[in-house]
Amino acid sequence: MSTADELLAAVARLTEHDLPVRGGRVTAYVYDTGRPEVHEAAARAYAAMLEVNTLDPTAFPSVVAMEKEVVGQVAAVLGGGHGIFTSGGTESIMLAVKAARDAAGRARPNLVAPVTAHPAFHKAAHYLGLEVRAVPVDLETFRVTAAAVRERIDADTVLVVCSAPSYPQGVVDPVAEVAAVAAAARVPCHVDACVGGWLLPWLREAGAEVPAFDLSVPGVTSISCDLHKFGYAPKGASVVLFADPAMRRRAYFASAAWPGYTVINATVQSSRSAGPLGGAWATLRAVGRDGYVRLARDTLEAARMLREGLAEIPGLRVLGDPAGSLIAFTSAEIDVFVLADEARARGWFIQPQLSYAGIPANLHITVTGATLATVEAMLAVIKESAGAARERGPVRVPDGLIAMVAGLDLDTLGDREFGELAAAAGVDLTSAGQPGMALVNAILDALPAAKREEILIRFLSVMYT
Template sequence: MTGVLARLRELRAGDLPTHGGRTLAYVYDSGLSEVDEVAAAAHALASSANGLDPTAFPSLLRMENDLVACASKLLGGTAETVGAITSGGTESCLLAVLAARDARPEVGSPSIVLPETAHAAFHKAAHLFGLRKVVVPVDPETFRAVPSAMADAIDESTVLMVASAPSYAHGVVDPIPEIAAAAASAGVRMHVDACIGGWVLPYFAKLGAEVPLFDFRVPGVTSISVDLHKYAYCAKGVSVLLHANAELRRTHYFASAAWPGYTMLNPTLQSTRSGGPLAAAWAVVHHLGEDGYLRLAEVTREAVGRIRSGVAAIDGLRVLGDPSSTLIAFTAENDGFDLFTVADEMKVRGWYVQPQFAHGSSPLNLHLTVTAANHGSEAEFLADLSASVAAAREAGAVRIDSEVAAFVAALDAETLTADQFAGLLAAAGLLGDDGGLPERMAPINALLATAPEPLRERLLVEFLGSLYTP
């Protein structure tokens, strides 16, 4: 056994660090070592239990109801509020869309109205469940949804309105009350994607921050998603989907007696569900408690403020919008350097920051997810960011080989062949010398940025397929 674990440690050594605040995407670190210990012990105690049948494992039922109640209390729920534990934010959003669609069987071609900043999970839901997307531009300065434009997009096919608290790309909270009022007036469900902000914004408010209303206190809000593996600092993957009442939840349940086995009954997209993540989340939430989360929110808020101010003070950088949560996106104000190079330089210095391609009114930018673990290292981060900008400015713009650019321009997302993609890999160096990822991503990202979005999607799907080949 020790040999296998040693090998696992060797494999993990090549990953981005999940603790210490050096990876500002994908992971959420409380900075408290005992939180991991509590989660691991609880996970081990319940990992073999199966949430498929709550009558067989009533402990899981009790823990799930307990976590839903905690989320409901935090987000302005009432005695009628119900919910479900899912595997993550995407599943919570999928179920919200599914529930809205199946509640309106009379609508032949249902649609969802969402701002262009809504999470890609809603595009995935529309794709999987056959809904039409009505994507509404946001304010180009604030990146917030425009209520009047959202209201104008409603028609007889609309089954769901979506808004974010906050949006992932820019960390801003949409004007939920106005959008929810438009939804309610039209008799349409209203989902608030608070996957990132749902467990931290209420504590920011308790600390005196001006947090816009976004939860069940807003008339017209019918469902909210909030991830516990984000700012509740629980192990992945656990999210909560809340519905204002049981009638709204019913249509995301699935039941089938049309086969000779047991009658399948699922409250989520999954059937078998390990009790491990649920128990780990339950243990962490109760271990930290109200005081623990308030303290974590306090240090996180301080870190966000310091980093945001520091980024804005660096020559050539500009924070996008007016972020009110824990996410910061910043762009380059001039063409003197390349942000993709800045991201590479930060990685050299031991930090991971996430590049975001330009889309609509949002320019190319770098994205930061700030957690409690970033508190205390803000000065080091900002010094390295300043040095990375200087290095990128010295390096100049990323140059794309004209032949490679012409190769990409000639590709068609609809007809792209495996041979064409292999040729692009070879020409552009999309894989490193060992067949893995290259050390520097700036040339690749710059090339991808030249491709239309449908082609970029197809190229990245092919790229992903090449990585997931034994």
């Protein structure tokens, strides 16, 4: 039997190659206030609620009290409504799609969403039996237009989607116009504010111009907001709000068709730890309204400095007019995938994004309240990495490899064979440490979306085999 100290030492060894979750060097996946006392309070509350099971709120009334407080705070900021605390944005979106599908009762339901909408909508549609009708966006602003949305709605449309902001380029769709089109067609409209829901209101208070995007907008029927993003709570913490309580009930699931205990679930999961709820509850209290406004001001300033600094680096170009927290940049002169590898080698993670629907391959940075302290260092690394990438030139993909991969029948390959094939092409999926990903991304970028998905599934399978 291992002692607690021995186990923690083992954890330290296992995580020695992980990206750091504090300090601002990882520009995706993690959100840092720069205030250790906030994260400590959240961790202690998380641990205190760790073994509480949200499956039966009558057994653990603390769950009801905490969830009502957390959801109530989100509703007070985002235009009211009736909410559910979930494990993350994907689950919030899943519930919004389920509610819309069940309310409509169509035989062949579809949802209409911009190409920039989060893949969680595709995942929800895949699980729940809907068709996704993708809408192109303007390739200068990266926003969807209401007219383009209107063209895709038909009698089987059960939900219209827009983003505030969309993740890839950080721009806010014209929510009021899209919601008006949806309302005219008598179709619910969901706003994906998983990233922006707990930031845009504070940016507005910090002086930024932020258009109306929440449940106060006529025609918006539901909205998702992640607290483990700019709420800075531990993973996974999100809220989905419905304007109509009847719609929230459509998101629930109950089953009495068995002789066991009563089953009534507000979320996709049944048994789940109340740890994330406790962490979110503590974080909201520890930061407070004034704290979120201060973090928003720091985010605005860091984003301004980052945009201006990127514009001064030869060959780099910011995409669109980001709302403040998400910035994507590209280059016609430098291989951005090589740039990302160069930055990773220097201890900084900048997230690559593949080209799609006319949008070029680019690199993505999530700016948080802690970024202000590191933005000058980040710009220095990006400038140095851009210079190194320019000198290296584009990643070299072996002749014929793209055509060979495109023609692979992956159903005939086991995971070991696929791993050996990847290794022969120079892609090691099993080594420890932070990998170079330029070759992988270059291969994926040259493939159509469906083949990318097949390859990504096999990558994941090999990594866990």
